[in-house]
Structures are given as C-alpha cells and as structure tokens.
Amino acid sequence: KREAENIQAVAKLNEDLIRPKKIKLNIEPPTKFIERGAILNVDKKNNTEKGVYFLLSDKFILATNPDHDTKKFEYVNHIDLVDVLIICYSTYGKLSNVIVIQKIGSTKNKLIFATKSNFQNKKLIGSIQTQVLKNRYNNWKIELDSEANTLSYEEWIQAFGSFYSTVKY
16 A cells, blocks of 8 residues: 555656756656655755755655646756765855755755754754665665675664764754
C-alpha cells in the first residue's frame, strides 16, 4: 500500500510540475516522495518570492505556485542530494532562517531559500540531512562487494554519520 501511495505521489508531482524543456529532471520510481512545504525562494539579489519545496529521496526541488487557484507548480531549481553541503544562516542579509544547499566543491550549483521559523528551519534541515545520509549509505553499500555488506543503516550512522554530517550553523 505504501509503495503504491509513493508511486502515485511521484506521478502527481511529475504531472503538476511545469518545467522548461531544457531542464532534464527525471522524477520516477525508485525515487520516493518525502515531503512538501512552503518556503521563500531567494534570488541572487536576495529578493524573495513565496514558493514550495519538494523533498524527494534523491532530489530537492524549489518551485512557485504563481496561479494559486491551480495545483500546478513552476519549476525554479533543483539539486541532487549527493555530495551536498547544507548551510544554515540565522541571518542572511536582511533575511532570517535561510538555508543554502550546494554541491561540495561548487559555488554555482546551489539553492537558497528561507523558512518561516527557526523550528521549521531545523525540521527541514533534519529531513534533508537524513536523505543525504541515506543516499551516502546506499552509495557506500554499492561500493563494497556483497560479502563485506554487513553494517545496517543504524550501525553505519553510528560509525560514519558524524563524518558525513554536512550541516553548518
């Protein structure tokens, strides 16, 4: 039942997300839909616009809902949740509760957005970090041969989680 609900949520997001033709964004199983919520998109000049985020098992997507009467969302940007750095700012210019997610080693490939409260900020960072760590764990398992695959996710977190933790405050 849960798997069917996830497939339906991923299919609905594919249907509802309007993206430019040049953007290649595959959202299909085994991608899992984790959560969606309201945020403020922040542009390069620190201007904000009401937006929405979609946290998937392997991607974080920012969008807007310009016509609030419809359930369609316009794509703003996304980042794959592999080898990313999550930075939290209590203040960022005149904004507060700002999160930046960027590829490690890249200053151009990043998302900047703000949440409404410190509580929402911490909750969202925790959700993103959990997905980043699960992706890192899955990649680690793939890199090993099948005989050496002995650590569960919980054991791996205890052994390596702090090493891969990428949140900076």
